[in-house]
Amino acid sequence: xxxxxxxxxxxxxxxxxxxxxxxxxxxxxxxxxxxxxxxxxxxxxxxxxxxxxxxxxxxxxxxxxxxxxxxxxxxxxxxxxxxxxxxxxxxxxxxxxxxxxxxxxxxxxxxxxxxxxxxxxxxxxxxxxxxxxxxxxxxxxxxxxxxxxxxxxxxxxxxxxxxxxxxxxxxxxxxxxxxxxxxxxxxxxxxxxxxxxxxxxxxxxxxxxxxxxxxxxxxxxxxxxxxxxxxxxxxxxxxxxxxxxxxxxxxxxxxxxxxxxxxxxxxxxxxxxxxxxxxxxxxxxxxxxxxxxxxxxxxxxxxxxxxxxxxxxxxxxxxxxxxxxxxxxxxxxxxxxxxxxxxxxxxxxxxxxxxxxxxxxxxxxxxxxxxxxxxxxxxxxxxxxxxxxxxxxxxxxxxxxxxxxxxxxxxxxxxxxxxxxxxxxxxxxxxxxxxxxxxxxxxxxxxxxxxxxxxxxxxxxxxxxxxxxxxxxxxxxxxxxxxxxxxxxxxxxxxxxxxxxxxxxxxxxxxxxxxxxxxxxxxxxxxxxxxxxxxxxxxxxxxxxxxxxxxxxxxxxxxxxxxxxxxxxxxxxxxxxxxxxxxxxxxxxxxxxxxxxxxxxxxxxxxxxxxxxxxxxxxxxxxxxxxxxxxxxxxxxxxxxxxxxxxxxxxxxxxxxxxxxxxxxxxxxxxxxxxxxxxxxxxxxxxxxxxxxxxxxxxxxxxxxxxxxxxxxxxxxxxxxxxxxxxxxxxxxxxxxxxxxxxxxxxxxxxxxxxxxxxxxxxxxxxxxxxxxxxxxxxxxxxxx
Numbered sequence: 001x002x003x004x005x006x007x008x009x010x011x012x013x014x015x016x017x018x019x020x021x022x023x024x025x026x027x028x029x030x031x032x033x034x035x036x037x038x039x040x041x042x043x044x045x046x047x048x049x050x051x052x053x054x055x056x057x058x059x060x061x062x063x064x065x066x067x068x069x070x071x072x073x074x075x076x077x078x079x080x081x082x083x084x085x086x087x088x089x090x091x092x093x094x095x096x097x098x099x100x101x102x103x104x105x106x107x108x109x110x111x112x113x114x115x116x117x118x119x120x121x122x123x124x125x126x127x128x129x130x131x132x133x134x135x136x137x138x139x140x141x142x143x144x145x146x147x148x149x150x151x152x153x154x155x156x157x158x159x160x161x162x163x164x165x166x167x168x169x170x171x172x173x174x175x176x177x178x179x180x181x182x183x184x185x186x187x188x189x190x191x192x193x194x195x196x197x198x199x200x201x202x203x204x205x206x207x208x209x210x211x212x213x214x215x216x217x218x219x220x221x222x223x224x225x226x227x228x229x230x231x232x233x234x235x236x237x238x239x240x241x242x243x244x245x246x247x248x249x250x251x252x253x254x255x256x257x258x259x260x261x262x263x264x265x266x267x268x269x270x271x272x273x274x275x276x277x278x279x280x281x282x283x284x285x286x287x288x289x290x291x292x293x294x295x296x297x298x299x300x301x302x303x304x305x306x307x308x309x310x311x312x313x314x315x316x317x318x319x320x321x322x323x324x325x326x327x328x329x330x331x332x333x334x335x336x337x338x339x340x341x342x343x344x345x346x347x348x349x350x351x352x353x354x355x356x357x358x359x360x361x362x363x364x365x366x367x368x369x370x371x372x373x374x375x376x377x378x379x380x381x382x383x384x385x386x387x388x389x390x391x392x393x394x395x396x397x398x399x400x401x402x403x404x405x406x407x408x409x410x411x412x413x414x415x416x417x418x419x420x421x422x423x424x425x426x427x428x429x430x431x432x433x434x435x436x437x438x439x440x441x442x443x444x445x446x447x448x449x450x451x452x453x454x455x456x457x458x459x460x461x462x463x464x465x466x467x468x469x470x471x472x473x474x475x476x477x478x479x480x481x482x483x484x485x486x487x488x489x490x491x492x493x494x495x496x497x498x499x500x501x502x503x504x505x506x507x508x509x510x511x512x513x514x515x516x517x518x519x520x521x522x523x524x525x526x527x528x529x530x531x532x533x534x535x536x537x538x539x540x541x542x543x544x545x546x547x548x549x550x551x552x553x554x555x556x557x558x559x560x561x562x563x564x565x566x567x568x569x570x571x572x573x574x575x576x577x578x579x580x581x582x583x584x585x586x587x588x589x590x591x592x593x594x595x596x597x598x599x600x601x602x603x604x605x606x607x608x609x610x611x612x613x614x615x616x617x618x619x620x621x622x623x624x625x626x627x628x629x630x631x632x633x634x635x636x637x638x639x640x641x642x643x644x645x646x647x648x649x650x651x652x653x654x655x656x657x658x659x660x661x662x663x664x665x666x667x668x669x670x671x672x673x674x675x676x677x678x679x680x681x682x683x684x685x686x687x688x689x690x691x692x693x694x695x696x697x698x699x700x701x702x703x704x705x706x707x708x709x710x711x712x713x714x715x716x717x718x719x720x721x722x723x724x725x726x727x728x729x730x731x732x733x734x735x736x737x738x739x740x741x742x743x744x745x746x747x748x749x750x751x752x753x754x755x756x757x758x759x760x761x762x763x764x765x766x767x768x769x770x771x772x773x774x775x776x777x778x779x780x781x782x783x784x785x
Contacts, residue, residue: 003118003171003178007032009079009106014123015095016049017153020064020265023073024154024595024653025182025669030075030085033538046076062152066651079106083113091178093147098256100131107132111140118536119171121147121532125199129162129192142166145175145414147187148196149385157594157671158387159185160196179451183671184595186386188379194260197373197380198387200267201394203253203364207270209238212357213317214277215355216350220300220314224349225329230337230344232391243299247283247290253569266365282317291315301325341400359397360410360521366394368418371442377420377429378439378449395429395439403428435464440695450531457539458487458523468509476509482516483682484509485675492529493522495580495612497551500558510567517682517689518562520584521572521675527597530579537773540764548764552757555580555612559587560753563613564692568685570679573597574671578648582660583610586617589685589692591651591665592678599660600648603760605782607654607769611760615735616752618643620695621659632700635705635735642710643736644729646782696746699738708733724768724785731759 004027008019011033022029033045041287050071053064056435065071077085086092094113098108103122110120120140122132125148133141143164159179160638163172172189179185181323190196195203213223214517214718224237236244252408258271271503274280286292286299293299302322313322326431335342345356366384370377381393398406404426407417415747423444431438432445438446473490486506488499509515521527539548562569562584571577572584574594582599585591593599601610601618609615622628622635629635639649642658649655664680712729715721721729735755738747763769768785775783 001090003090003119003173003174003182004028005089005091006030006094007086008095009033009086009092009110010095010097010123011046011049011076012095014151014559015093015150016046016053017064017151018093018095018123018149019049019074020053020070021153021183022064023070026070026073027182028073028075030082030089031079032077032082032085033076034080035080035411037584042081043076046078050074058775063650064152066152067653067657070653073710079109083109086110087113087115088375090116090118091175092118092120093123094120098124098126098252103127103132104326105137106133107140113139115695118144119143119145119175121145123147123149125196126194126253126260128194128260129164133164138166142168143171145172146192147175147179148190148338150198150777153183156381156387156389157184157186158198159183159187159189160198160383160387160580162190162192162196164192167617171489175457180670182669184671186348186670186672188374188383188386189687190374190379190383191372193373195257197383199253199257200369200373201362201366201380201384202388203257204270204365205358205388206238206241207249207254207267208361209358210242211270211273211353212277212279213238214279216354216357218354219329220317220329221326221353222329222351225331225334226337226344226355230334231341231355231359232388232397239300243293243301246293246295248287248296250283251280266315266361270361273704282320282528286315295337312412329674333402339399342405343747345401346460359401360406360413360415362479363394363401364396364405364410364415364418364421367398367420368416370420376439376441376447379616380457388757399428399430411701413587422515423482430465435460436464450601451672454676455672455734456679457672458485458675461485461675462487464518469502469505471498473498476502477507478515479519481679481683482686483679484515484518486518486520487522488520488524489522490532492576493524493526493581494529495555496530496532496535497554497583500554503558504561507565507567511565515567516570517570517685519570519572519675519678519682520588521574521678524575526574526575526581527571527577528581528584530581530602531578533773533777536764537770537777540770540773545765548761549757550612553761553767555583556753556757559583559613562587563589564694566689568682568689570678570682570685572674573599573652574674577660578602579610580612583612583617585660587613587690591661592674592681593655593661593665593667594671594672594674595654595667595669597655597661598648598650599642599652599655600646600658601660602646602648604644604725604732605646605772606776607724607728607766607772608763609728609732609735609754609756609759611624613749613753613756614733615639615643615694615756616749618659619697619736619752621662625659632698636700636704637708637711640729640733644712644732660718695746695754697738698738698743699741699747701738701741701743703743704737705733708737722784724766724772727766727768728763731763735759 006022008015019031027493031046035042148160150158151731159528176187180187220239228235228237290297300315304313312325314325330353331348333349336347352512379397384390384393403424409419429440437449467475477486479486484506506518569588571588572592577599579602594768603610603612618639649658655661670675741747772783
């Protein structure tokens with residue numbers, strides 16, 4: 001059965017977020033909520049929810065919609081007047097208050113108005129399914145599933161499913177496939193237990209993290225410095241995560257989990273310790289004073305204004321007072337953690353002790369919960385990686401530590417050894433066998449991990465084979481079917497001469513007939529964060545201009561070989577693809593983009609201009625757009641605005657609008673399916689592939705440049721542009737207008753590339769650009785000079 005129309009009941013933060021994400025998939029969705037007492041506009045709640053989706057937000061803040069146009073897919077209403085709107089919905093998602101009576105009232109209304117065999121789901125995270133279906137008709141229970149989304153629904157990939165025995169496999173598969181392919185979720189099947197997987201383990205981790213921090217007398221910064229990146233968790237750690245989630249939610253979640261678990265469960269033992277240490281009292285006082293986290297006056301951290309500057313402060317857990325937060329924590333164990341988990345937990349300082357105390361309990365707890373919470377260890381690891389953004393799941397972490405070593409140490413400390421850890425004995429929880437990965441099951445045997453059809457990662461491609469070519473920054477791998485995977489693995493996948501060497505090698509392999517096509521992609525969080533600025537800085541500081549010119553020209557040649565070679569090239573983008581990373585995608589014949597691809601030409605931010613064909617490709621794409629006004633100036637002005645302000649698309653959908661992606665480039669919602677889609681696209685193109693020919697462009701010349709420069713002068717007068725902006729944008733306007741060309745002549749691709757080369761080298765020699773590059777390298781932020 002296909003899910004083509006969705007209804008969401010409840011328009012709070014989660015409900016509206018889920019509705020927005022269904023709209024991101026291009027599907028019609030009805031959003032309903034109650035009518036508030038005395039409301040003149042009976043749809044005020046849902047209409048306000050949609051208005052809030054469209055509000056501009058600060059750069060970097062999460063927005064529920066991938067493009068504001070997606071709001072058109074959302075129909076608003078209320079559950080008193082518009083329940084008839086759900087009678088053609090294939091899937092109805094309930095997202096109302098976590099109170100059983102309210103949910104049952106809503107279910108009865110849904111059941112009266114839904115069509116036969118439609119699927120009803122609840123987004124509950126605390127109420128067991130068996131309680132939710134109690135007293136409901138059998139036909140309702142047969143169509144009822146829990147679909148637990150994580151907040152924010154657009155960005156967090158985990159989707160936990162809980163279904164009863166009475167629900168058919170066909171319906172479970174329909175919901176799983178819809179959430180996987182349409183919404184981009186990593187779907188994990190859970191048992192009907194409190195907190196399912198993610199919250200059962202994740203909230204225990206945060207609970208124990210706070211308990212052990214207080215016991216050891218750690219500051220919140222020290223605790224978060226250890227429980228963040230050194231263990232492979234987000235840098236928010238424990239206390240920072242509480243601020244993000246909302247401290248006022250913690251007591252409710254703790255109470256709900258605690259009341260549904262046995263008294264001797266490790267979770268409840270942790271709750272008693274928390275009460276004894278006064279942590280519950282600390283949270284209560286903070287909440288009553290309005291310190292509920294980032295949504296309130298602050299939490300364990302806050303921003304305080306001092307002489308017009310925002311100063312980050314942290315809370316003293318003993319006194320409750322705030323003081324300036326230290327950016328660096330003086331724990332040597334943090335650095336030791338770079339060598340791995342074992343080095344971290346064995347390090348002899350309070351950070352190492354803290355890491356061991358928290359991880360020994362958290363990992364033991366996770367091991368003790370299989371098969372209670374789910375059928376296998378793979379689901380546990382997937383849940384923690386996709387719901388709490390851990391780099392590795394609990395069982396992968398146990399493998400890093402060594403299961404037998406872990407058992408030996410917890411035994412010495414008098415901790416109970418979970419049965420699964422006893423069974424694995426001297427082995428590991430995961431093993432590789434050729435191209436397959438095996439996991440250790442509750443039956444004591446190893447089984448092959450079965451991924452959904454269409455899942456493919458670079459790790460899958462590489463397993464069991466040697467690279468065709470490798471250097472420190474990039475590798476080439478055989479994907480099968482005569483397709484090469486070009487994988488970047490420099491820091492942030494930044495572009496350097498070694499990547500250009502690998503791309504040139506890929507082109508040579510195809511031109512010589514060994515391979516028929518190239519896919520460029522990787523498993524990193526970012527496709528590529530642009531050119532290696534450290535290298536650019538070094539070259540400029542020592543005055544090695546000949547090397548700089550080689551780097552720029554080498555990049556242009558590599559990208560032109562990709563663009564005009566006799567073989568198709570497909571980019572597989574996800575995360576940041578900015579600067580040189582964007583130019584790689586622009587050089588591809590096609591792109592299979594993850595929906596969360598953030599693409600843009602940002603060079604002006606560091607005082608440079610795109611010089612690997614970025615300007616050339618933008619001119620080609622905008623001039624070929626039939627929707628644009630005729631004549632060169634309109635399109636050139638658009639490009640100048642986008643590139644001159646370093647505009648970055650906040651989604652793949654927006655990247656299409658800005659022409660960083662082409663009209664035929666495809667968008668994939670599920671990150672795990674991008675590489676498979678890119679390879680399939682490349683295979684489709686091989687048979688009748690014809691390399692594109694270089695272009696000739698009609699550009700306005702000096703008069704066009706004068707118009708563009710005038711626009712910058714106006715920005716300077718208004719205080720929106722800086723002195724060095726003028727220098728940089730004059731070079732950009734020179735390239736985009738075609739230099740000294742006559743408007744009646746055409747400008748070749750080669751001529752534009754030549755102008756790009758000359759302009760970037762000229763800018764690299766300016767003090768203002770050098771200052772911008774140095775500032776970006778040291779602070780990670782652009783300098784406005």
